[in-house]
Amino acid sequence: MKKLIKITAAALAAGMTVTLAGCSGCAGCSGNARNLTVINSNWYSDTTFGGIQQSFILSDEHPEYTKEEIQYSVTFDGTNSSNTSYSVEYKDGNFVTEFYATQYDWNAENIPSNYRSAKPETVYCYKTVLTISVKYTLKGGASSDWFDDSVETLCYFRSAKDNLQPVYSKQVLKTTSPAENKADSLDKAYKRVDVTYENFYNKNCVEITSVTTEAGKQPETKVYGGLNKLKTSLFDNSSLYVALRGMKFSTTSAHSINLFSPAAGGISTYTAYSGINTLGAEERKSISAALEKKELYVPVTKDADGNDVEDAGVKYNALSVAYTGGPLSGSAQTVWYAAVENADNNTSRATMLKMSVPLSFGLGTLNYVLEEVNFTLWNK
Secondary structure, X not given: OHHHHHHHHHHOOOOOOOOOEEEOOOOOOOXXXXXXXXXXXXXXXXXXXXXXXXXXXOEOOEOOOOOEEEEEEEEEEOOOOOOOXXXXXXXXXXXXXXXXXXXXXXXXXXXXXXXXXXXOEEEEXXXXXXXXXXXXXXXXXXXXXXXXXXXXXEEEEOOHHHOOOEEEEEEEEXXXXXXXXXXXXXXXXXXXXXXXXXXXEOOOOOEEEEEEEEOOOOOEEEEEEOHHHXXXXXXXXXXXXXXXXXXXXXXXXXXXXXXXXXXXXXXXXXXXXXXXXXXXXXXXXXXXXHHHHOOOOOOOOEOOOOOEOOOOOOOEXXXXXXXXXXXXXXXXXXXXXXXXXXOOOOOOOOOEEEEEEEOHHXXXXXXXXXXXXXXXXXXX
16 A cells, blocks of 8 residues: 555645546657647536637636536545544535636746746646644544645646646645554554645656755755656646546546656556445435536426426546556545536536545545535536
């Protein structure tokens, strides 16, 4: 479970197993690449539009153009916890995602000098903020105080026609991570994490400069090259949910992808595949109601003969992601998206509905469930 442990501790000591964004298909990346994952713009009404819609670019000149912002409740399920050494509790969990387009300044001072370019570029921006409190308890023993954890991620990346190719990402973690499977004292059960990762991609997406800054320590810089030699798509660690949102799945399909995570030591292989997990009846009902408020779902209350029927709720696809790069494979996280029923009139925008994220060491599962759509795309 070593690989899963590293990613869990880095991406979310409170549970987020993996996150990623796309990198493949450009002139610099595609020369030797094979089996690149096809990405569609499933967040638009017209999913075949490969570029970035003007109305998705935040602008002072067009205040009517709005970002997508969605809020999720985060709850803990310890029903199937198998850890016999200690347990965890979580409370007050909240997860917010923001998605929009903006200008990326390739000439900014923080960008490595050899990566800079005078010309700015319109790119997507995806942000997430998780806040949650956690407490650790030894089996039959002492309990810790409640720790206030947070994880903030930011990623800039290109359009679907460029396979969501990343240009920059950042993760800020202030979390309390499970430290090991067995703990004979409370202080061995968890580890405090206070670290920031910044990842700069050069313009041709063949090299990454990654800067790690731990609290109280000097920044460390590492360069990762040879991205153009990878045989499948490479993704950054901050846009899993956009990348999965744009993929096409069937009951038999699977996508092999590479994940870049500085916390896990570089690039690892994952598989994204269709899952069989279902939404509970009540959570499906509440999610559908939240989507309906923003015109992202139209209830079906009549059958083909015009008879009244109870609405079944939004249709969805369940997708899973698991580490498959070696013998120490980890548990999969599952993500539910609204189904794309009409590629030319995509009402639901393949909105992310729920995530189910296993914690390391058999400590349980965190469930992220859509609670409210605060803003949606201006261009319906």
